Amino acid sequence: MSLQFPIYLDNNATTQCDPRVVEAMIPYFTNNFGNAASRNHPFGWAAEEAVDYAREQVAKLIGADPKEIIFTSGATEGDNLAIKGVFEMYANKGNHIITCNIEHKAVIDACKHVEKMGGEVTYLDVKEDGRIDLGELEAAIRPSTILISIMYANNEIGIIQPMREISAIAKKHGVLLFSDAVQAVGKIPVDVNKDGIDLMAFTAHKMYGPKGVGALYVRRKNPRVKVTAQMDGGGHERGMRSGTLNVPGIVGFGKACELCLTEMEQDAAHTSVLRDKLEQALSQIDESYVNGDPNYRLPHVSNISFKYVEGEGLMMGFNKNIAVSSGSACTSASLEPSYVLKALGLGDDLAHSSLRFGLSRFTTEEQIDYTIKSVTETVLKLREMSPLWEMFKEGVDMESIEWAHH
């Protein structure tokens, strides 16, 4: 098969919908278009049956009971519902939440909202390897702590947190554990019971499903967890999330979960072999650094900094043909580079120089070979143009220069 452009290696942003998922969804736009809440006619019955089946498929992937799955519009909604919903529901128990500083913005901003509502939030730092310090977590727990919110795996560097150790600490202190597991579910084995998670948000479009649909897992036993709804309406989803269900989306989400369950091992083996090939080849470039500890990573992610070239400039060299993303935030108004990379202790210069590669079950070896060649050539070309590279080669101490910060 000849190589087709552009090549998509930005699978932490979103994934291609699997054709088998699309096929499963189509009838629910046309013939079976009913509202799952219409209890009195066959259109509603067909829709409800499809939703029930999908709920089982989704629950099975994470080892949950179908009744514990609350369908949402995606993980941003799940994050908000979990954090704000727990904060409101457990107000009489306390007002303190613990999270960490490499969480997704949806978690961090929901926590900021909680602070405005009178809550208190502790933002844990991560270690250089990208994982939280368990001692610090335990030390941060107070009598008023009601929730620990730690992501399962990070979106920028793919680092997996020690969820079982975290849940053991949460359990010991009687604190609920919520996890934003968007990047992990469907990619690595996630089991809410074995992992001891009480609430968990995830979304279809990161696992070869459609956009606009996700789920919040809410534990029903040991302990029974409840969240206060954040939208008023018809009381759907056991009163926790009102709104007509996105039936075709939910059907697609279910199918995507089923495929991930059966193909996870195969997908992980496929992506990790290609990821390792890519990473090893790009690590051959002088002054390139892999971000995040490779021992605790998702199988399909690699984040690499190419010192002395700037990420956005680097992407411009090949972004007609290869889609990746960068920790450089040159387009944002703040000019601040990735807060995740900075939290690992990277200097701003290295954060500006980073690229994130996210592979998928559809990635081919030819695509990776092309990417290795193209990225390497562009790095070398831009270094010839980089005054910093020249200084580095001449042995100039860049720390000694008084840079004009702007």
Next chain:
Amino acid sequence: MAYSEKVIDHYQNPKNVGTLDKSSKNVGTGLVGAPECGDVMRLQIEVDEITGTITDAKFKTFGCGSAIASSSLATEWLKGKTVDQALTVDNMDFVEELNLPPVKIHCSVLAEDAIKAAINDYRVKNGLEEIAFEESLVH
């Protein structure tokens, strides 16, 4: 965000990448920006002492496509101009020529600053007074 064709052209075929002898008396070097901010530009001019004309200009830039394009364009504009004429180059000239979007205006400011810094370096080397420029508003 899509780049303008002119930015892409300068990025793909940058003009006057290189290094002039910074110890030479008739070479002025401007190094502006900071690695932590994601852009560093080094712009160098070589001046004919008798005519005051810029005979050569070179750049090296660490930064995004717009920063590279702005510095490449700056070297093209500077060659053949007198130092006094070079002082009239304004950041908005870059914005217009390269069609830079608002988030990239800082690249044009950096290019203007680099020109001024190179001229001042040349002036100081040649016993002239440094010109005090107003602080750029965009910084």
